[in-house]
Amino acid sequence: MPPILNAQGLSKSFGATALFRDIAFTVSDDDRIGLIGPNGAGKSTLLKVLAGEEDADSGDVAVRKRARIGYVRQESTFAPRKTVREILEAALVQGHVPEGEREGKLRETSGRIGLTDLNVEAATLSGGWRKRLAIAEAVVSAPDVLLLDEPTNHLDLAGIAWLEGLLQAGSFASVIITHDRYFLENVATEIVELNRVYADGLLRVQGSYSKFIEARQAYLESQTRLEESLRNRVRTEIEWLRRGPKARATKAKARIDNAHQLIGQLKEVSGRGQSTTATIGFEGTDRQTKRLVELKDVSIELGGKQIVEHLSFLFANGTRVGLVGPNGSGKTTILRLLTGELSASDGEVQKAGSLRIVYFSQMRELPEGVTLRRALAPDSDSVMYQGRVVHVASYAQKFLFSGDQLNQPVERLSGGERARVLIARLMLEPADLLLLDEPTNDLDITTLEVLEESLLEYKGALVLVTHDRYMLDRVSTTVLGLDGRGNAAVFADYPQWEQWFLSGQAGAKEESPERQAVAADREEAKPVASAKKKLSYLEAREFATIEVRVEEADARLDAARDRVNDPEVAVDAERLTTALGEMESAQSELDTLYARWAELTEKAG
Structure with missing residues (x-):
């Protein structure tokens, strides 16, 4: 049987920015494809092209005859005054479900998603419940393939578990854009990464997300070896060119052409391998105080509803x-x-x-109405980062923003870009x-x-x-x-x-x-x-001494750090390896003690 969707030679650009070029993407029966890639790679755009909601600049998408496509957008919105019943009934009609079966199917579907009140207005639901309803709306029409754009956004743990079960048991194929790695591991049978670092514009691997990680690492290592080989060959050809061969000779001309081809190939491979990863690092204050905030039998009530009771x-x-x-x-x-x-x-x-x-x-x-420059540096063109003055352009570059974007209003930034701006602002505050x-x-x-x-x-x-x-x-x-x-x-x-x-x-x-x-x-x-409200005898004894043990473990960690930073140790590989092992062990011990301290404090009430 032919694929449900068969896309060949797809290219798409926004202005001068190319999202993807000449890629192929197929979806067959029983496929559960996890679609991943860096922000801006064009994942959502590709899904819209496959759904028929947007046209590619070039290439074709062939849909199997009589195949139905379900599409769930990243943001789930519904028309005002439309009830859950009306939305699901319209989907049943669109899916050509026989009239006599619709009521049963409607109640079965609403029960599966947990929405027992069919007359509630959909637009008034929370983000998580709107997302469930949007997925149910797509599934109830009996699609052959379901396209999902960030379906786990706004879903809590119960909602994610429900969606995992739905996709695992579904008779339809699915393509899911998500950054939830556990979700990918549990649901996907294939992973496709849309990324310009790959020669074909994407890498497709059969198997779970962990299998994909192994395959991607192997691919990148092979690319590194290819780049090194090309670099060596280009170096040889450049030396040959410098010796001044006669271009009139047929062999010399062919070799010159070959040298230019190698240089172009090296540039392409090197360009694909350039890193596009943000640099993130939060700054602590080196505060020595152990007990920062302690909640003692705390209760919180909002609007007459008890949110938290007796929390310690x-x-x-x-x-x-x-x-x-x-x-x-x-x-x-x-x-x-x-x-x-x-x-x-x-x-x-x-x-x-x-x-x-x-x-x-x-x-x-x-802040509304400000540029990226002013969002990062409100009063000047520099920021104070980890005790150093850094120009705002250099600081923005750490978060993958170009110089051209500095004067762009923050309202125009994507969700991922806005998140990076906020993290960048937080990093300036110890x-x-x-x-x-x-x-x-x-x-x-x-x-x-x-x-x-x-x-x-x-x-x-x-x-x-x-x-x-x-x-x-x-x-x-x-x-x-x-x-x-x-x-x-x-x-x-x-x-x-x-x-x-x-x-x-x-x-x-x-x-x-x-x-x-x-x-x-x-x-x-x-x-x-x-x-947890009462400690046992042994726990009480442990609780009485744990603060002292935390301080002792902290002192051991400080001593281990001093050894690692000792110049004499740093130049001795054997001593440095031992010191690093001691530091790692001390850190692990301290983390365990802090966790136990928090647990015993909560039990003591």
């Missing part, structure tokens, strides 16, 4: 806390409590003196406590990896809210989990919380998926929570 938790220096929970469970509320924007309705919030808090808001608020609320939205995978490395190197305390499960798992040393009903518990890592949270979904009924996820395990969770 210590945010200690050096800890990296992953704050997780379903949409509306109070994650952003806790961050606003830490900044002082909100006050606790009950309990006590103790903060260290002169605490420097830097907050990245998910609202992506930038912090004791760094609060990041959904910093990963709109960032490509390469930038996410750089962000992760910078957070791992950051020496202050961190509170991270994100739906990127891979980042949470990698960065956080402890997880503070919320259940959406005011309860909170501490977990060693993200997968532990995920298992607890998702295990209750199956038995719950007549509630939203977020509520369902908690209800079935609620009785089981209560004893866990109550056990």
Whole structure:
């Protein structure tokens, strides 16, 4: 059977900027293709071309006869006053579902997405529920291929798990643009990266995301070897040219032509391999205080609703806390409590003196009516970065902005570019406590990896809210989990919380998926929570001495750092290797102690 979609020779440019050139892209039955690539590579544009919503500058897209294409845009919007029922009914009609089957199909679909009230106005739904409805609208029309542009944006953990199950069980092929690496690993059977570093404009690999990583590394290594080989050959040809061969000789002329071809080939290969990765690094204050913020039996009430109840938790220096929970469970509320924007309705919030808090808001608020230049440097053409004066153009270049963009209004920037501007602004502010609320939205995978490395190197305390499960798992040393009903518990890592949270979904009924996820395990969770209110004898003894042990571990880490920085050690490979191992071991021990300290503090209540 022919492919459902068969695109050949596609090229697309915006003005003088070429997104992709002469690429081929096919989608066959049962394909689940993860489409990735750096910001600006043209992923969303390619999806629009495949969906027939936009024309390519050149090339053709052939659609198999009678094949239906479902397309879910990055932003899910619905007309005012349209109800869930009306939207799904229109999709059933469009999908040519027999009239006698529509009501059953409609109720089955609404039940699967968790929207039991069919008469609710779609435009009034939250971002996560609008996204679910948009996906259901596309699926209910029985497409042969479903094209999804960033479908995990606005979805919480329960929503992402629902979407994974839907795609894994679906009888349709799918192409999914996403930067969620766990999602790719769980769902995709093929990965396509759209990127100008590849000779064909893209790299397509059968298998999971981890298989793709291996194949991409092999490809880039082969490109490096090719570039080195070409460089050596070009060097030889240039030396030959300098000796002044006679151009009239046929052999000499052919060799001159060959030399120019090699030089052009080297330029092309070198150009493809140029890095387009942002440089990210947060600056700590080297503060020695251990206890930065302590919440003691804190409750928060907003608009008559109890958001958080009886929360006790210590945010200690050096800890990296992953704050997780379903949409509306109070994650952003806790961050606003830490900044002082909100006050606790009950309990006590103790903060260290002169605490420097830097907050990245998910609202992506930038000054209106200003250029990129003034967004980064409001008062001059330079910024103070890590104790050095840096020209704004050089600083902007670290975040992949060209000099031409400095005078561009920030309102014209893409979502990923706005995120990079905000991160750039945050990097200019040394912090004791760094609060990041959904910093990963709109960032490509390469930038996410750089962000992760910078957070791992950051020496202050961190509170991270994100739906990127891979980042949470990698960065956080402890997880503070919320259940959406005011309860909170501490977990060693993200997968532990995920298992607890998702295990209750199956038995719950007549509630939203977020509520369902908690209800079935609620009785089981209560004893866990109550056990945390009182320390055992051994835990009490451990708690009494842990602060001293943290200080001792901190001193060992400082001593290890001094050895690594010792000039005599630095020139001795064997001693340097030993010192680096000691430093890594000391850092690991300190991270473990901080996580345990936070856990015991929460248990002590």
